[in-house]
Structure formats: C-alpha cells, structure tokens
Amino acid sequence: MKVIVFGASGMVGYGVLRECLVDPLVTEVMVVGRRALGRQHEKLTESVQPDMSDLSTVDFAGYDACFFCLGVSSTGMTEAAYRHITYDFTMAAAKPFAEANPDSTFTYVSGMGTNANGRQMWARVKGKTENDLLAMPFKAYMFRPGYIQPMYGATSRTALYRIALTFVAPLFPLIRRLAPNAVTTTEQIGRAMLHVAREGAPKQILDPKDINALR
Template identity: 70%
Template sequence: MKVIVYGASGMVGYGVLRECLLDPDVEQVLSVGRRPLGQQHEKLTEAVLPDLTDQSAVDFAGYDACFFCLGVSSAGMSEDAYRRVTYDITMAAANPLHEANPDACFIYVSGMGTDSTEQGRTMWARVKGKTENDLLKLYANAYMVRPGFIEPKHGATSSTTAYRIAYTILRPVFPLIRRMKAVTSTEQIGKAMLALAKHGGDKKILYPQDINAVR
C-alpha cells in the first residue's frame, strides 16, 4: 500500500507517519508539507510546498490512501483565513488524488464539535463541517476522524504552544484521563487510520470510542 500523509510535522501527523513507517503493509509514504521533516527512512519521500493550495507539483498517481492530519487553531483567525487553511488546502489535495485514483481512501482528521449542518454559530465547526461533507461527497471511501483529547505518544508534540503547556501540566494525570470515553492517542489514531484504509469501516464519522475500537 502506498499512502500520503499531510501534516506529519504536527502532533497527530507525526503519530500517523510513525505507524505508517512501522507497518509492513505500507511500502511507500509521501509526506506533503510546508517544511522538511528532518528525518530519513527507506519508505519515506517528501514534497515540500511553500503554498499548499497549489499542489500541481505532486504526482498523486499510484497512491491508495491519504491521511490528512494538517490543521490549525482558529484562535484569532478570520473565517476566510481559517477556511483557506482548513477547507481550501484539504480540497487541493482531495481533488487531484480523486482524479488519479477515485477508489483511494481519504481519511480526514477533524474535531469534536464539528457542525455537519454548516449552519451553527461556531465558525471553525461550520468550516470543518463543510470540509467533511464535501469529502464524503467526493469519495466513496472516506472517513472523518473526530478525536477529543489526544494523548501524545512516542515523542509526538503539538506545534501549538498552549497545547504543549497543557499536555505538560496534565501528564501526571494521563492514567486517569485515559479512562474517559473522549480520549484517544496519537498511536491509536495512526493504527485506526491504517486499518480503515486497509479494511474499511461501518462508520463514516468516528469519535474517540470508535477510533479506539478500530483494529
């Protein structure tokens, strides 16, 4: 299986990339992002693009799955700016991959509280909802992953300063947090996404309990 990972420099993408590189069923991984990852692996190739809304330089032919983990906090952003990063970049990847391989699996890391109606008051939730809906319309084999609290594992760290501070403060109570239903980990997200790409799943939108149940 050949896969593409977006956002591998972020916390979730790092975890997903790690699981892809460890999985014997994955023969090739293309990482697409704005900057080099700074790591080498025999399976790994990189496409570094300064403007991710223009992905004409990426050859999508031959890839079986895309794990889209790229995202930003909406704090301090206008709706237009957030839509550009969240919706426009996602579809800039989804459309050419679909043209190259309509049967590919596209898995999108969304978020708890996403507004599937696209009509709610919360800006980020509407934009995420629009993104999810258009991906589900485009791909027969698409899954939306909506994690809640994510435990970073195996060196994964958030690129958002506030989140890093929060994770540091909460680390001593991770054993208690793990018992909550709305908790998953970077490792489990990666394993779940790979399992969905290989075998599919009954649910198109997965919450933490669903993510943790995928094998």
C-alpha cells in the same frame, strides 16, 4: 500499501507517520508539507510545497490512501484565514487525489463538535470540509478525536496546547478510566487510519470510541 501523509510536522501527523513507517504492510510513504522534515527512512519520500493551495506538481497517482492531518487552531484567526487553511488546503489535496485514485481512501482529522450549521466558526468550516469530502468518489472517513495524548515524541506546534498537555499528561490514565470514550492517542489514530485504509469501518464519521475500537 502506498500512502500519503499531510501535516506530518504536527502532533497528529507525526504520530500517523510513525505508525505508517513501522507497519510492515506499508511499503511507501510520501509526506507533503511546506517544509522538509529532515527525516530519513527507506520508505519515506517528501514533496515540499511552499504553497499548499496549489499542489499541481504533486504526483498523486498510484496511492492507496491519503491521511490528511494538516490543521491549525482557530484561536485569533479570522474566518477567511481559517477557511483558507482548513478548507482550501484540504480541497487542494483531495480533488487531485480523488481524480488519480477514485477507489482509494481519504481520512481527515476533524474535531468533536464539528457541524456545518454550528454556531462556532471552526465547527462550520470543518463541517463544510467534511461534507465536501464525503461527497467525493473515494472512501472518506472523518476522524473526530477529543483529547489526544501524544506518544513517541509527538508534540503540538501550538504553544498553549503544549503547555496544557504537559500538565494533563500525568492524569491521562485517570482521564482514560473516567472518560474512555472522549480520549485517544496519536498512536491509536495512526493505527485506526491504517485500519480503515485496509478494511474500512462501520461508519464514516468516527469519534474517539470508534477510533479506539479500530486496531
């Protein structure tokens, strides 16, 4: 299986990339991002794209799945700026990928509470993104994780999240026992993405419970 990963420098993308590289059924992984990861692996190739809204130089043909993990926090951002990164970047990847691989799988990391008609700005933007992806010809799956525990060296690029995760990490086993349907890990998200790429899933919008059920 050949896959593309967007956002591999972020916490979720890092975890997804790791699972792709250790999975024996994945033969090739292309990472697309604004800067090189500086990582070497026999399966891995990189496409550095300074302008993520124009991916005309990326060859999307021949891939079985695209795992789109690129995203930013909406904190302190205007709606226009947040939409540019969240919606425009996603569409810039999804449209040519769908044209090149209409029978493939596209997974998108969204968030709990996403709603195109919601009151919160980020929820509306992600909701619009989800709806447009679901209307495309490929098999689209929306991942809506809640609390995400980073694994195997994955770290958030958002300073506030890093601080919060540092304090919460020791409590993760307790949180998982008390609220098993609200938490997941970067490892499980990666495994679940590979699962839907190979076998699909019962539904297209997946919450933490659905993500954790896919192996």
